[in-house]
Amino acid sequence: xxxxxxxxxxxxxxxxxxxxxxxxxxxxxxxxxxxxxxxxxxxxxxxxxxxxxxxxxxxxxxxxxxxxxxxxxxxxxxxxxxxxxxxxxxxxxxxxxxxxxxxxxxxxxxxxxxxxxxxxxxxxxxxxxxxxxxxxxxxxxxxxxxxxxxxxxxxxxxxxxxxxxxxxxxxxxxxxxxxxxxxxxxxxxxxxxxxxxxxxxxxxxxxxxxxxxxxxxxxxxxxxxxxxxxxxxxxxxxxxxxxxxxxxxxxxx
Amino acid sequence: xxxxxxxxxxxxxxxxxxxxxxxxxxxxxxxxxxxxxxxxxxxxxxxxxxxxxxxxxxxxxxxxxxxxxxxxxxxxxxxxxxxxxxxxxxxxxxxxxxxxxxxxxxxxxxxxxxxxxxxxxxxxxxxxxxxxxxxxxxxxxxxxxxxxxxxxxxxxxxxxxxxxxxxxxxxxxxxxxxxxxxxxxxxxxxxxxxxxxxxxxxxxxxxxxxxxxxxxxxxxxxxxxxxxxxxxxxxxxxxxxxxxxxxxxxxxx
Numbered sequence: 197x198x199x200x201x202x203x204x205x206x207x208x209x210x211x212x213x214x215x216x217x218x219x220x221x222x223x224x225x226x227x228x229x230x231x232x233x234x235x236x237x238x239x240x241x242x243x244x245x246x247x248x249x250x251x252x253x254x255x256x257x258x259x260x261x262x263x264x265x266x267x268x269x270x271x272x273x274x275x276x277x278x279x280x281x282x283x284x285x286x287x288x289x290x291x292x293x294x295x296x297x298x299x300x301x302x303x304x305x306x307x308x309x310x311x312x313x314x315x316x317x318x319x320x321x322x323x324x325x326x327x328x329x330x331x332x333x334x335x336x337x338x339x340x341x342x343x344x345x346x347x348x349x350x351x352x353x354x355x356x357x358x359x360x361x362x363x364x365x366x367x368x369x370x371x372x373x374x375x376x377x378x379x380x381x382x383x384x385x386x387x388x389x390x391x392x393x394x395x396x397x398x399x400x401x402x403x404x405x406x407x408x409x410x411x412x413x414x415x416x417x418x419x420x421x422x423x424x425x426x427x428x429x430x431x432x433x434x435x436x437x438x439x440x441x442x443x444x445x446x447x448x449x
Numbered sequence: 450x451x452x453x454x455x456x457x458x459x460x461x462x463x464x465x466x467x468x469x470x471x472x473x474x475x476x477x478x479x480x481x482x483x484x485x486x487x488x489x490x491x492x493x494x495x496x497x498x499x500x501x502x503x504x505x506x507x508x509x510x511x512x513x514x515x516x517x518x519x520x521x522x523x524x525x526x527x528x529x530x531x532x533x534x535x536x537x538x539x540x541x542x543x544x545x546x547x548x549x550x551x552x553x554x555x556x557x558x559x560x561x562x563x564x565x566x567x568x569x570x571x572x573x574x575x576x577x578x579x580x581x582x583x584x585x586x587x588x589x590x591x592x593x594x595x596x597x598x599x600x601x602x603x604x605x606x607x608x609x610x611x612x613x614x615x616x617x618x619x620x621x622x623x624x625x626x627x628x629x630x631x632x633x634x635x636x637x638x639x640x641x642x643x644x645x646x647x648x649x650x651x652x653x654x655x656x657x658x659x660x661x662x663x664x665x666x667x668x669x670x671x672x673x674x675x676x677x678x679x680x681x682x683x684x685x686x687x688x689x690x691x692x693x694x695x696x697x698x699x700x701x702x
Contacts, residue, residue, distance in 0.1 A: 220452045264671055286672045306644055307662045312651050316641045356635035358676050363627035364648050365643045365663030366693045367620045372657040374616035381608035388616045388654055391559055395617050396649045398565050400642055402626040409560045410618030419516055419539045423611050439692060440619045
């Protein structure tokens with residue numbers, strides 16, 4: 197089966213690598229950023245190009261670009277004889293309407309950075325398709341990439357994506373803020389790693405709400421006041437501390 | 450060496466277990482919650498009591514109670530012939546001033562829930578003491594409990610504790626919010642676990658700021674707007690989404 201990719205960002209890179217490692221032939225990588233297209237193409241033994249007009253005929257085209265750009269790319273691909281999928285959590289299936297006959301979604305629910313390895317076999321792969329035939333095709337393909345393939349509707353995918361922003365993006369920002377605080381005090385972020393690991397371990401087995409610890413859930417006003425005092429030169433973080441502490445209290449009231 | 454504990458909460462429980470497993474004799478567990486004192490005492494082969502007045506003579510007393518209660522407990526212990534430590538990240542060493550001669554702090558930088566196992570050998574143990582003699586004693590004791598013993602000043606301990614609130618307590622709250630969103634949509638929180646695990650893996654090796662992903666750091670207004678729309682019935686979460694997205698943008702501007 198021949199596959200081409202539109203896009204060369206974090207998701208495109210990891211997904212193309214997963215296809216490649218599963219034995220698919222990657223035909224071309226198309227990206228307006230030539231440098232990125234070239235890099236990814238060389239990793240998966242593919243050709244590269246910067247304009248979709250020169251795409252060779254393939255069985256599957258994976259469109260893995262920013263959400264804003266999906267509709268534009270689809271317009272350019274109109275009429276192509278291939279199954280087309282996008283990889284977005286936030287864009288519904290109906291973005292394909294009127295452009296193609298065989299289409300679907302292949303959304304890997306994971307955080308991808310080019311430089312960081314991912315065990316793709318463990319990535320939940322959320323699949324949706326225009327009809328049962330394409331759904332079965334995508335599920336068959338999906339199972340060669342991951343052991344965790346799910347049929348997920350556009351509506352559910354949106355909710356998953358939203359929840360992932362809280363559980364991953366905002367969480368990572370909390371790590372970044374923690375690091376900032378420690379760096380200002382000349383302390384190493386490494387000191388927090390066992391704590392962060394344990395927090396992750398806990399919620400693999402237990403309800404995160406039940407596992408909440410810290411001054412806010414204990415209602416320890418004295419410590420919260422002292423922490424806000426420590427943040428007196430960082431109005432933004434002080435406000436964040438206050439906001440999130442109140443949100444914890446509310447959830448547990 | 451004989452050790453008694455004042456307190457029977459999450460920290461007292463895990464610390465007493467660590468002392469017990471390291472071969473210390475736990476003499477007594479004292480807590481105003483008799484049930485908890487009894488439970489912990491039975492786990493570490495100790496006696497239990499509810500009032501500090503009846504403490505037997507020991508070498509070390511570990512005061513592991515809420516920050517608000519530390520000073521009160523110390524007043525009750527005044528004049529006791531033992532080394533006294535507290536286990537708080539937020540209370541400075543000088544809380545002991547005038548009460549005792551041999552005292553210090555033994556702060557385990559970890560999130561503890563009674564029901565969840567912790568590999569105590571990996572817990573950063575932050576130690577401070579009134580003088581070098583007590584410091585050396587506490588470091589020697591600490592090394593039997595953990596492979597990660599550090600000498601940390603009151604000022605640094607406060608900053609560590611503050612950073613830990615962001616990196617652990619607030620992070621856990623994000624998980625809880627993510628779960629709430631998924632439950633409302635009848636989706637399983639398990640779908641997020643690979644994502645959460647990967648987020649943790651990343652920051653063990655890379656700077657969390659550099660690892661930030663998601664719509665806010667990409668400046669993807671369309672998705673952020675769509676997410677806020679999904680949260681239209683949850684004004685509090687909508688506000689949180691907006692607040693944290695802006696904070697991410699600010700950090701990366």
